[in-house]
Amino acid sequence: MTLDDLAQRLRDFADARDWQPYHTPKNLVMALSGEVGELTALFQWLTPEESAAALADPELKANVLDELADVLLYLTRLADVLGIDLLEAANAKIDRNELRFPATGR
Amino acid sequence: MTLDDLAQRLRDFADARDWQPYHTPKNLVMALSGEVGELTALFQWLTPEESAAALADPELKANVLDELADVLLYLTRLADVLGIDLLEAANAKIDRNELRFPATGR
Amino acid sequence: MTLDDLAQRLRDFADARDWQPYHTPKNLVMALSGEVGELTALFQWLTPEESAAALADPELKANVLDELADVLLYLTRLADVLGIDLLEAANAKIDRNELRFPATGR
Amino acid sequence: MTLDDLAQRLRDFADARDWQPYHTPKNLVMALSGEVGELTALFQWLTPEESAAALADPELKANVLDELADVLLYLTRLADVLGIDLLEAANAKIDRNELRFPATGR
Numbered sequence: 566m567t568l569d570d571l572a573q574r575l576r577d578f579a580d581a582r583d584w585q586p587y588h589t590p591k592n593l594v595m596a597l598s599g600e601v602g603e604l605t606a607l608f609q610w611l612t613p614e615e616s617a618a619a620l621a622d623p624e625l626k627a628n629v630l631d632e633l634a635d636v637l638l639y640l641t642r643l644a645d646v647l648g649i650d651l652l653e654a655a656n657a658k659i660d661r662n663e664l665r666f667p668a669t670g671r
Numbered sequence: 672m673t674l675d676d677l678a679q680r681l682r683d684f685a686d687a688r689d690w691q692p693y694h695t696p697k698n699l700v701m702a703l704s705g706e707v708g709e710l711t712a713l714f715q716w717l718t719p720e721e722s723a724a725a726l727a728d729p730e731l732k733a734n735v736l737d738e739l740a741d742v743l744l745y746l747t748r749l750a751d752v753l754g755i756d757l758l759e760a761a762n763a764k765i766d767r768n769e770l771r772f773p774a775t776g777r
Numbered sequence: 778m779t780l781d782d783l784a785q786r787l788r789d790f791a792d793a794r795d796w797q798p799y800h801t802p803k804n805l806v807m808a809l810s811g812e813v814g815e816l817t818a819l820f821q822w823l824t825p826e827e828s829a830a831a832l833a834d835p836e837l838k839a840n841v842l843d844e845l846a847d848v849l850l851y852l853t854r855l856a857d858v859l860g861i862d863l864l865e866a867a868n869a870k871i872d873r874n875e876l877r878f879p880a881t882g883r
Numbered sequence: 884m885t886l887d888d889l890a891q892r893l894r895d896f897a898d899a900r901d902w903q904p905y906h907t908p909k910n911l912v913m914a915l916s917g918e919v920g921e922l923t924a925l926f927q928w929l930t931p932e933e934s935a936a937a938l939a940d941p942e943l944k945a946n947v948l949d950e951l952a953d954v955l956l957y958l959t960r961l962a963d964v965l966g967i968d969l970l971e972a973a974n975a976k977i978d979r980n981e982l983r984f985p986a987t988g989r
Binding site: 778779780783786787790793794795801802803804806807809810813814816817820823824825826828829831832841842843845846847848849850852853855856858859860861863864865866867868869870871874875878880881 | 884885886889892893896899900901907908909910912913915916919920922923926929930931932934935937938947948949951952953954955956958959961962964965966967969970971972973974975976977980981984986987
């Protein structure tokens with residue numbers, strides 16, 4: 566299973582439900598943002614240390630997995646609708662970041 | 672290049688800059704949220720129709736690619752720090768969604 | 778009832794529940810962001826036109842009122858914890874915006 | 884200066900620039916969300932303790948004031964366009980929260 570497979574599965578899912586009219590980039594950006602809001606709510610009262618151990622709590626773990634999944638689903642769907650290759654864009658961005666933030670010599 | 676390769680590249684990037692102490696799940700959720708905010712700003716005044724043609728504008732295209740990349744980078748890094756397999760979580764979520772939203776018969 | 782009264786009421790509310798330790802600016806920013814995410818989810822599949830008529834639906838109206846209230850509550854609490862006068866900051870920002878975006882002559 | 888005065892000032896500001904067509908609730912929710920994203924970015928790498936002292940840094944203080952102002956501006960404008968009384972909604976919400984979260988006896 567790759568990110569391309571996931572995009573295809575989401576395309577089929579939307580097609581089978583006639584959801585394409587709702588899946589404009591504007592709407593999908595909002596859906597992505599709403600899911601990130603739910604993810605944020607799971608971490609809002611945790612200290613940074615508690616957040617690092619979040620998966621030790623089974624209920625919190627299930628919720629975090631669920632929200633991370635939703636974020637990836639909408640991100641993948643948004644990129645697919647726009648015709649963007651996410652992994653290529655991400656790699657190009659790291660290339661730029663390597664120039665912007667030179668590694669500390671060690 | 673797979674999502675796993677991207678996670679590895681981000682791990683190396685953070686290690687080379689001694690950024691691990693900053694990369695708590697809580698902080699990374701905020702960073703993800705901030706990037707989604709920047710992505711949202713690019714689409715806020717567009718109609719849904721204009722949003723569908725966003726990549727026809729070269730400057731907007733570059734900005735959208737840049738923000739989508741940042742969202743994937745922080746999402747991947749967050750999942751890696753938490754020890755979560757994003758693609759597995761996303762597929763499990765679609766499995767649940769298929770039960771929750773049965774396809775319209777056609 | 779003014780914004781200052783609201784800040785006082787929220788202060789009393791947090792004090793009575795010993796919630797001050799959770800109300801760091803960092804945590805409150807996340808709580809604010811989570812509520813804006815919930816608000817966003819209410820509008821994500823609506824067209825702009827439908828969004829303008831959102832309050833005609835009693836259930837959606839109740840949800841929008843609830844989320845707008847939560848956003849103001851966390852924004853007010855955050856500003857209070859930081860010692861910021863929100864209305865003064867907002868007015869100063871409009872002053873700057875008036876220079877940045879001159880009115881079209883009519 | 885009250886929240887009502889602020890709403891009036893924003894109404895005049897939008898009118899003078901013919902911005903009403905852009906100020907649909909959907910668009911304003913996105914604008915609000917984008918500003919909260921910028922606010923979040925200011926706090927993302929700070930520890931909770933550092934976040935409590937954020938205003939001691941003059942540059943960070945100016946940025947926090949600026950973003951908090953923007954959040955209030957879009958929140959006020961959104962509520963005005965929808966015809967919602969923000970302070971009334973917020974007070975009604977605290978009334979409900981007092982039932983939901985009884986104060987610890989002291």
